[in-house]
Amino acid sequence: MVETVKTGVEGLDSVLNGGLVENATVLVSGNPGTGKSLFGIQYLYNGVREFDEHGIYISFEENAEDIRQAAESIGFDEWGDLVERGDIKVYDKSTMLREGDFSSAIDTLLEDFANASYDRLVLDSLTMFSLFFEDEKEKRTYLLKFSDILKQNGLTSLLINEQGAVFPETEIGLENFLTDGNVYFIQTPTDSGVNRYVWVAKMRKQDIDTDIFPMEIADGGIKVYERAGGFSMMGREGPEAGF
Template identity: 95%
Template sequence: MVATVPTGIDGLDSVLNGGLVENATVLVSGNPGTGKSLFGIQYLYNGVIDHDEHGIYISFEENAEDIRQAAESIGFDRWGDLVDDGSIKVYDKQHMLREGDFSSALDTLLEDFANASYDRLVLDSLTMFSLFFEDEKEKRTYLLKFSDILKQNGLTSLLINEQGAVFPETEIGLENFLTDGNIYFIQTPTDSGVNRYVWVAKMRKQDIDTDIFPMEIDDGGIKVYERAGGFSMMGRDGPDAGF
């Protein structure tokens, strides 16, 4: 049996046949506003609350207060307390971009890894991560190095990736092939709002269901529906669904 790390998200762990493969690096892609960052927040929050697994949230796009407000907007009221007590470590854009280059930022993370024990990591996002590098070759080299470091430190990680195309198969980047799993968040406009979907396209070492499933965002976070019955609940916006 392959060891898995539950995301704690209703329906998604069933689709994943138990959760993310332990020690995997998983790419999470989608358009802006599809719920990718909320997925990362929920993944870390559930890890602490349900499994006593500590996590790191690295953001190149938001400050720590923005992240806290996003967490609280979907009912994760203890997020601030978990950050304060060290259960969740947040490196926000002010910290990461202050380093100036990724080598310096990476040194900061390595020092933290050496002095503390973490189980889960979220990097938000690879789009901003790419700005550290002059060309695709350098980006690929550091992405491979970073992924290896995460695995060596026993982390099961989500790398969030902004994607311009509505349908993921039309925009496949190199990072899709360098990670252990690919999860896509998709939204389509309707007269009353948007329909939201999740697609687990790849998960190495794991027998997964590769259908596209409806999901929603409301108080309590993301919910994934394994049957079409949940589809009727789509189309209404949850709080701060654009984060």
């Protein structure tokens, strides 16, 4: 039987048939504002508070204070305490970009892995990660190397990927093949705001539900409505569609 790691996101673990496959590397894609980073924060926060699993948050875009404020904005008021205690380790942009090259950044992480035990990791985001490399071949080589390092250290990881399109890109990049799962966050405009959705397109070794499900972001984080599959994303009404 496949071992899984629960995200702790209401509804999503049911869609995932129990959670993320243990030791998997999962690509989380979507356009800006869809909730990808909040999902990463919630994944680590729930990991500590609900499952006693420690985590690492790597950000190339935000500083530690920005990340703390984002966590508190959805009711995760203990985020700062968890970071201070070392239950969640944050490598923010001031640390990662200071290294100047990917090899130096990796060496910093490897030193940490050797001295502490972690279960979960979030990388935010692959877009900024790509700036370390001069060409696509080099990027793909190091992405594969990085993915192997995560697996060797027993981490179940989320790699956040920015995309410009509202709907998932039709062109499949190599990142999709190097990762064990693909999760897309989608939002569509309405007269009153936006509707939000999540789509688990792939999860190796798992029998998943590949419908597109409505979700919302509120106090307490993301909630997925797994009983609302098979609907039209455009013009959907009702409280389960988000806000």
